[in-house]
Amino acid sequence: xxxxxxxxxxxxxxxxxxxxxxxxxxxxxxxxxxxxxxxxxxxxxxxxxxxxxxxxxxxxxxxxxxxxxxxxxxxxxxxxxxxxxxxxxxxxxxxxxxxxxxxxxxxxxxxxxxxxxxxxxxxxxxxxxxxxxxxxxxxxxxxxxxxxxxxxxxxxxxxxxxxxxxxxxxxxxxxxxxxxx
Numbered sequence: 001x002x003x004x005x006x007x008x009x010x011x012x013x014x015x016x017x018x019x020x021x022x023x024x025x026x027x028x029x030x031x032x033x034x035x036x037x038x039x040x041x042x043x044x045x046x047x048x049x050x051x052x053x054x055x056x057x058x059x060x061x062x063x064x065x066x067x068x069x070x071x072x073x074x075x076x077x078x079x080x081x082x083x084x085x086x087x088x089x090x091x092x093x094x095x096x097x098x099x100x101x102x103x104x105x106x107x108x109x110x111x112x113x114x115x116x117x118x119x120x121x122x123x124x125x126x127x128x129x130x131x132x133x134x135x136x137x138x139x140x141x142x143x144x145x146x147x148x149x150x151x152x153x154x155x156x157x158x159x160x161x162x163x164x165x166x167x168x169x170x171x172x173x174x175x176x177x178x179x180x181x
Contacts (some may be wrong), residue, residue, distance in 0.1 A: 104151070
């Protein structure tokens with residue numbers, strides 16, 4: 001009874017309903033009445049059973065957001081840790097390659113003079129003071145790549161890797177900031 005006219009003014013910007021009221025109608029009271037008698041505003045109960053740590057729990061919306069945020073922070077932390085480990089492994093290999101750079105001819109001589117294939121890696125380890133992983137990496141380099149240009153190009157990445165590792169470690173050291181709802 002309090003409504004004089006109602007128009008649908010929906011356009012590309014979104015849904016818009018215009019309600020013209022009769023004189024003397026209180027807009028607040030009308031809105032309360034519309035909320036009660038129509039589906040403009042609806043409430044319903046939900047039972048949010050969620051597995052957290054392998055145990056089912058019933059949570060409210062706030063707790064669901066908090067748990068999801070904590071889970072997401074842990075996902076990001078694990079991804080950063082994985083990237084950090086990959087970069088550290090690559091840096092470790094490049095450090096071994098850098099030691100070989102000091103005497104490429106010695107490395108070729110060790111490989112050439114070793115009679116058994118299984119002895120190449122241990123001989124490189126002894127000859128340059130590098131570990132097994134680094135020696136395997138050096139032993140796997142193709143003969144055409146054992147030149148000063150290739151090795152210098154590869155070792156130029158060391159500083160870039162060190163900076164990336166420092167950034168990732170800084171991210172891991174910082175505590176996650178979770179804004180409470």
